[in-house]
Amino acid sequence: MSELDQAFDLVAAYFSVMSEPMRLKILHAICEKEKTVSEIVEELNATQTNVSRHLSLMHRGGVVARRKEGNQAFYRIADTVMLEICRTVCTRIAGHIDERAPLRRGLLKLIPKPRHKSA
Amino acid sequence: MSELDQAFDLVAAYFSVMSEPMRLKILHAICEKEKTVSEIVEELNATQTNVSRHLSLMHRGGVVARRKEGNQAFYRIADTVMLEICRTVCTRIAGHIDERAPLRRGLLKLIPKPRHKSA
DNA sequence: TGACAAAATGCGCATGTGCGCATATCGTCT
DNA sequence: AGACGATATGCGCACATGCGCATTTTGTCA
Numbered sequence: 001m002s003e004l005d006q007a008f009d010l011v012a013a014y015f016s017v018m019s020e021p022m023r024l025k026i027l028h029a030i031c032e033k034e035k036t037v038s039e040i041v042e043e044l045n046a047t048q049t050n051v052s053r054h055l056s057l058m059h060r061g062g063v064v065a066r067r068k069e070g071n072q073a074f075y076r077i078a079d080t081v082m083l084e085i086c087r088t089v090c091t092r093i094a095g096h097i098d099e100r101a102p103l104r105r106g107l108l109k110l111i112p113k114p115r116h117k118s119a
Numbered sequence: 120m121s122e123l124d125q126a127f128d129l130v131a132a133y134f135s136v137m138s139e140p141m142r143l144k145i146l147h148a149i150c151e152k153e154k155t156v157s158e159i160v161e162e163l164n165a166t167q168t169n170v171s172r173h174l175s176l177m178h179r180g181g182v183v184a185r186r187k188e189g190n191q192a193f194y195r196i197a198d199t200v201m202l203e204i205c206r207t208v209c210t211r212i213a214g215h216i217d218e219r220a221p222l223r224r225g226l227l228k229l230i231p232k233p234r235h236k237s238a
Numbered sequence: 239t240g241a242c243a244a245a246a247t248g249c250g251c252a253t254g255t256g257c258g259c260a261t262a263t264c265g266t267c268t
Numbered sequence: 269a270g271a272c273g274a275t276a277t278g279c280g281c282a283c284a285t286g287c288g289c290a291t292t293t294t295g296t297c298a
Contacts, residue, residue, distance in 0.1 A: 141256080166257080166259095169257060169258075173256090187264095187265095189265065189266070190264080190265050191265095
């Protein structure tokens with residue numbers, strides 16, 4: 001495979017990470033503060049298996065970072081570029097939707113901008 | 120399904136469009152000037168069926184635009200935001216690769232910045 | 239040590255997706 | 269109209285992916 005082909009594969013893999021609704025929900029759940037698997041599971045009404053697996057995948061992809069503390073595993077965003085891209089995509093999609101649609105409002109607030117590191 | 124769920128689905132679908140190496144190659148092939156299906160097929164050494172299908176998908180996704188002229192169909196980029204995002208991703212990924220790797224150079228040149236509309 | 243809680247993983251199933259072959263559709267030219 | 273070229277699409281196959289169940293692994297606490 002040529003160098004170029006490898007490059008395309010890498011970029012495709014990067015996009016793949018965020019091409020799944022559940023992974024986006026997880027990203028959204030931890031985009032403001034780190035959370036444990038259990039917290040995410042409860043917040044999203046998902047199964048522990050599924051959340052854990054998606055987190056592992058995102059971890060391999062370098063999107064999230066893991067911190068172990070006793071029994072629990074805390075996950076947080078590791079790739080802020082990814083967050084920024086998600087924000088851009090939300091804005092882009094919202095631009096194609098009727099102004100009055102509630103969906104539009106939801107999109108624009110999906111990924112909040114990071115506030116300056118408060119204490 | 121809640122409004123939020125719909126939003127996540129839309130964003131995931133948007134990412135899905137570019138999570139495929141062949142589609143990225145096609146995007147790359149037409150990112151500077153519009154081309155016919157045949158031209159792309161020859162340039163990428165791909166089959167007509169596959170290129171046509173991927174173009175259709177990207178067209179539905181609003182990423183490319185179609186222009187019919189006689190027998191042929193010209194495709195061009197319709198979503199410049201998508202191009203910008205691809206550039207960002209390439210830069211992001213290149214940042215994780217050894218400086219001397221040729222792959223890195225390839226990534227940074229994958230999606231050239233648009234030149235000012237000449238003429 | 240044993241019981242318990244949190245998280246990760248092997249397995250199988252259902253569905254999604256990329257691909258090529260053959261064919262259909264559409265436009266051109268004689 | 270008939271032949272030809274360009275593009276789109278129905279069909280089936282091979283493989284990837286998301287999911288849940290059951291189990292394992294890892295750490296805590298009595």
